[in-house]
Amino acid sequence: xxxxxxxxxxxxxxxxxxxxxxxxxxxxxxxxxxxxxxxxxxxxxxxxxxxxxxxxxxxxxxxxxxxxxxxxxxxxxxxxxxxxxxxxxxxxxxxxxxxxxx
Amino acid sequence: xxxxxxxxxxxxxxxxxxxxxxxxxxxxxxxxxxxxxxxxxxxxxxxxxxxxxxxxxxxxxxxxxxxxxxxxxxxxxxxxxxxxxxxxxxxxxxxxxxxxxxxxxxxxxxxxxxxxxxxxxxxxxxxxxxxxxxxxxxxxxxxxxxxxxxxxxxxxxxxxxxxxxxxxxxxxxxxxxxxxxxxxxxxxxxxxxxxxxxxxxxxxxxxxxxxxxxxxxxxxxxxxxxxxxxxxxxxxxxxxxxxxxxxxxxxxxxxxxxxxxxxxxxxxxxxxxxxxxxxxxxxxxxxxxxxxxxxxxxxxxxxxxxxxxxxxxxxxxxxxxxxxxxxxxxxxxxxxxxxxxxxxxxxxxxxxxxxxxxxxxxxxxxxxxxxxxxxxxxxxxxxxxxxxxxxxxxxxxxxxxxxxxxxxxxxxxxxxxxxxxxxxxxxxxxxxxxxxx
Numbered sequence: 001x002x003x004x005x006x007x008x009x010x011x012x013x014x015x016x017x018x019x020x021x022x023x024x025x026x027x028x029x030x031x032x033x034x035x036x037x038x039x040x041x042x043x044x045x046x047x048x049x050x051x052x053x054x055x056x057x058x059x060x061x062x063x064x065x066x067x068x069x070x071x072x073x074x075x076x077x078x079x080x081x082x083x084x085x086x087x088x089x090x091x092x093x094x095x096x097x098x099x100x101x102x
Numbered sequence: 103x104x105x106x107x108x109x110x111x112x113x114x115x116x117x118x119x120x121x122x123x124x125x126x127x128x129x130x131x132x133x134x135x136x137x138x139x140x141x142x143x144x145x146x147x148x149x150x151x152x153x154x155x156x157x158x159x160x161x162x163x164x165x166x167x168x169x170x171x172x173x174x175x176x177x178x179x180x181x182x183x184x185x186x187x188x189x190x191x192x193x194x195x196x197x198x199x200x201x202x203x204x205x206x207x208x209x210x211x212x213x214x215x216x217x218x219x220x221x222x223x224x225x226x227x228x229x230x231x232x233x234x235x236x237x238x239x240x241x242x243x244x245x246x247x248x249x250x251x252x253x254x255x256x257x258x259x260x261x262x263x264x265x266x267x268x269x270x271x272x273x274x275x276x277x278x279x280x281x282x283x284x285x286x287x288x289x290x291x292x293x294x295x296x297x298x299x300x301x302x303x304x305x306x307x308x309x310x311x312x313x314x315x316x317x318x319x320x321x322x323x324x325x326x327x328x329x330x331x332x333x334x335x336x337x338x339x340x341x342x343x344x345x346x347x348x349x350x351x352x353x354x355x356x357x358x359x360x361x362x363x364x365x366x367x368x369x370x371x372x373x374x375x376x377x378x379x380x381x382x383x384x385x386x387x388x389x390x391x392x393x394x395x396x397x398x399x400x401x402x403x404x405x406x407x408x409x410x411x412x413x414x415x416x417x418x419x420x421x422x423x424x425x426x427x428x429x430x431x432x433x434x435x436x437x438x439x440x441x442x443x444x445x446x447x448x449x450x451x452x453x454x455x456x457x458x459x460x461x462x463x464x465x466x467x468x469x470x471x472x473x474x475x476x477x478x479x480x481x482x483x484x485x486x487x488x489x490x491x492x493x494x495x496x497x498x499x500x501x502x503x504x505x506x507x508x509x510x511x512x513x514x515x516x517x518x519x520x521x522x523x524x525x526x527x528x529x530x531x532x533x534x535x536x537x538x539x
Binding site: 024056057058059060061062064065067068088089092093094095097098 | 143
């Protein structure tokens, strides 16, 4: 499994784990999972990047899409355990302006 | 130079390389465009956007892929002649939406663009033709687009433009190919209608053999099909059968319709019809090359005793051998002015007796095999029943007779050359001297 959902820490929070390489295939799975959680009523999504080493352009685009969907659901997105290299990329492309990094 | 632009450049190059791969692989076109939009968005960090294809006939942009543009964003947008001219003049240059309000296109769709915070519009121009466009919303960073961003977008836009142009070209080729196929089908249909009309005209001349040419066409078709020929070749065999007697159009009606055995002079006149038929058919460009040869040689026999040229077995065009068998079979199974139709078992015996002398063994075998398959119910097309009548095909013991005949017939006939030699009055030496090739 590239992505998996951890048991919800609280009723409104869901944590989704990204795989080691965030590309089109794995990105679309994350997007699907996020949509599902938002539809289920979760209003705080934690995307866990602890296993993620590389995020490519398609991965970035999909994450921006996830942020847009969350905004439309009045939900909050949090990126957790992002490695330094990826944080630098997120900063560079303005992704971090829309999400909290923890 | 700081670290940041280097990193950004490497990231953008990665996206450009992936885009190059994407447009050159064999993914579906829709998927390629969707991925291309992801790559542009991810290369620069763009929140929303879309890619459209331009129809130069309808003068409209049709969205192929959209990201975060909302359900109310128009999926089709019209361009005016002025818009087209301006976009072509600008080439593949990103246009700032906020500064292009003078163009009708931006005036008409301004509210949609503003509502979704679209900032850049990039016409995709390939070989002086608009093939599509890219719509891009605000950057995730909230910063304005830099010239560096625009250069990357243009580089990626060129790939996407070429992908759309290629798709358009393929669609055009497919459309023309469909048109050609349709035209070909129409021509083929016209050709077959003409051939059938000719066959009917030939048969009209001979009141006793009404429908003969059509039946010979159908029997020839059956033989070709039983030999395993392809659809076109089988059709060719049918046409050869339909037209085999076209030369009879020039023979006097009283000779053709004579209710008695015709004399030598009349026979000589009648026997010219294969050569005359060849002369009629030769100048016509037939889709099937052997049609004139079938007309000319359909009265030749393997033993060299046929006419007009007395050819031997391998000298006779194969198609003429097929038509000869079909022609003879129809002659035996229909009433003639001087001869009643022969019973089925007698016809089968006749075929067997003349196989190797008049008929090629493999053709007789193919023909009888087809008939047997129908009698055994293995072939439900009822081809023979329709041509010969139900009663004729249900003659008692016919299946057994055919099965016995097929078992008796050798696959090749040693009689061929011996019979030919005998007709020349020679022995074994004469056989070897025969002009077989």
